[in-house]
Amino acid sequence: MLQPKATGRFAAARKYDLLTAMGAYALGQGKGPQQLTLRLMTLVTARYNWSRNELAVGQREIARLWNVNERTVKREMAKLRGMGWIRLKRAAVRGRVAEYGLEIDQILQDTRDHWRAVGPDFELRMGHEPTETVVPLPVKGQVTAPDCSDGTEWSLAKAVLHSEDPALYAAWGQALSRDGRAGGRLTLRAPSRFHAAWVEQHLKDRLTRICRQIDPDVSEVVILV
Known part of the structure; x- marks a missing residue:
């Protein structure tokens, strides 16, 4: 090889x-x-x-x-x-x-x-x-990579998170869905209050950083249920 x-x-x-x-x-x-x-x-x-x-x-x-x-x-x-x-x-x-x-x-x-x-x-x-x-x-991390074909900032951000930490992506990032975008505010939805609270406390800053790397116009990431 x-x-x-x-x-x-x-x-x-x-x-x-x-x-x-x-x-x-x-x-x-x-x-x-x-x-x-x-x-x-x-x-x-x-x-x-x-x-x-x-x-x-x-x-x-x-x-x-x-x-x-x-x-x-x-x-x-x-x-x-x-x-x-x-x-x-x-x-x-x-x-x-x-x-x-x-x-x-x-x-x-x-x-x-x-x-x-x-x-x-x-x-x-x-x-x-x-x-x-x-x-x-062997597949890296044994976690299927997300589909980023739609080209949205969130799809690309999920793909980056998967490449950096497949386990973290599978546990917390995969279930987050894009709810909408208003100016620089990107809104994501979590499947439960517990999930949203954990992401808010432990992952939100990292997701914001990744999204800004992809689209510098993103100024805020909001997690909703």
């Missing part, structure tokens, strides 16, 4: 193998996932530090590279975090951009069904014999 850090004698081949796996996966997807994967591939090719597993680049620079606005960058990066393909290693602060790392194991897990399209040599090189029977890799 491809190593998380592509360094050493065969580093160049490992880099191309990962990009090939991502490209084969993208070509088998619909327009949205295909575009998202292409954007990540372009960003990785242009700015990723393979030896340090570091992607440190500002949103303005990413927006220019992708030919989109910074709001789109926030949403696309949140989708990639929700998929488990990238993780936030260091949050952005004044004078310093955010730093991300690639979750190569998760990328390989999600793309492996498309390796055979490249060829049996590629399957073998990536660590699997080219057969129809392949033992599935």
Whole structure:
């Protein structure tokens, strides 16, 4: 299996193998996932530090590279975090951009069904014999990731929470539903008073922070029953 850090004698081949796996996966997807994967591939090719597993680049620079606005960058990066393909290693602060790392194991897990399209040599090189029977890799946290296809700030926030802490998401975040949005106020509904009280006390600040990373216009998250 491809190593998380592509360094050493065969580093160049490992880099191309990962990009090939991502490209084969993208070509088998619909327009949205295909575009998202292409954007990540372009960003990785242009700015990723393979030896340090570091992607440190500002949103303005990413927006220019992708030919989109910074709001789109926030949403696309949140989708990639929700998929488990990238993780936030260091949050952005004044004078310093955010730093991300690639979750190569998760990328390989999600793309492996498309390796055979490249060829049996590629399957073998990536660590699997080219057969129809392949033992599935374990699912991260054994918790199903939320559907974020509607693109709302809450769907993307749930995906990010799932990628950061699947158990916390399953216990408390999954049951919260989006009730509405009025300006910067995002209203969520909990299934019970106890659930709402726990989220209010222990999780609300984290949810607010995640939502703001996705949509800076979110100023408040309100939990209702």
